[in-house]
């Protein structure tokens with residue numbers, strides 16, 4: 001049919017590859033399974049080479065465009081990424097309204113989708129007269145539940161969450177200690193706390209909430225949210241939406257190249273399931289001291305490792321690289337002296353960025369020391385790789401709790417991250433007979449459930465079909 005008759009969706013991805021990648025995967029799924037085309041709108045502030053290569057790799061059913069840049073220079077130094085993203089989104093409403101209005105003139109726009117930090121963009125969708133507005137949660141049902149309860153928690157818990165005597169127990173959720181709750185909620189005097197309450201309050205404006213999770217990884221809360229509840233939008237669990245191997249090739253090297261990454265050649269030479277992959281996501285980095293303990297811990301463990309090394313985060317925050325996925329300096333100078341030489345037979349270091357999907361899919365990879373970013377978590381589960389949880393920021397601590405204490409897909413690295421402790425948990429994950437053995441049994445079952453859900457007639461496919469089904473009766 002012509003553009004005027006093909007259902008078209010507009011998506012706004014707030015800054016960060018972790019938001020962009022799953023939305024793009026959703027767009028691919030909409031095209032391949034339902035013949036729906038998408039315009040994917042991104043922010044100019046994150047026009048990194050990674051983002052650029054990624055957008056360029058998308059199939060023709062997805063058109064991408066950038067919003068104009070917005071001036072954020074009035075915000076004080078040290079403003080959190082959550083506030084930056086929220087401010088940027090709020091300031092983009094007029095420009096976005098214009099884009100949406102134009103798109104509506106030439107396309108049969110059936111829905112607008114954005115993620116949590118993009119709630120204010122609903123105002124643009126209202127102004128442009130787009131009939132349906134959806135909230136996409138790139139993480140999980142635990143995070144969504146926290147958001148749905150946040151407006152009431154904001155009133156019922158006046159003090160700091162970290163001072164709560166008992167873990168917070170929300171319906172169907174693993175109890176989460178206050179200090180492990182979403183990081184922008186930790187300091188209520190920081191503007192980012194108010195922003196989160198604001199987004200949470202607006203989340204119920206969505207016609208439906210789409211979540212990048214699957215029932216088996218958080219079964220109890222999935223049951224709770226499957227029930228319709230007055231005043232709460234219906235929730236659809238449509239994950240795991242992750243990059244597939246072949247499609248990840250073009251963006252998985254920075255700068256993009258067509259040749260195979262050297263770390264994959266190295267993996268080819270390692271025994272099956274013998275290597276622990278160490279990476280802290282697109283934005284994470286460690287303070288120098290922890291980098292050092294990690295290096296020595298890996299060495300002490302005697303296990304093979306593939307480590308994506310980033311410059312340390314001393315001056316700034318643990319999410320220093322968030323807006324720009326590349327290390328600023330040569331990160332290898334920060335590992336302990338002699339470390340590279342001593343571990344050259346068992347270890348391989350990559351600077352800044354690795355082709356993570358290909359690494360997790362490789363038969364030599366047997367474990368993943370991860371910051372528990374949700375995309376990384378899903379990628380690990382889909383490839384059946386057990387995890388060691390070393391959360392840094394955002395909702396990563398609560399992900400770690402739910403993975404370690406809930407479903408048992410991860411072992412958590414204890415609070416005091418000394419080299420001996422690190423060596424011990426690495427060994428346990430890779431070869432131990434206690435928790436390690438349990439995790440190594442649980443993860444393949446979750447892998448099976450995830451893949452089943454995505455197959456034709458599976459839970460994720462059915463949920464998405466139900467959403468799309470509502471668009472069928474629309475007038476062109």
Ligand code: UDP
Nearest residue numbers: 018281282283352353354356373374375376
């Ligand atoms: N990623 C990658 N190579 C790297 C680091 C990250 O390919 O060296 C990809 C990873 O596969 C995932 C995303 O970047 O798809 C990171 O998302 P996640 O939600 O795990 O963490 P975030 O970057 O948002 O903290």
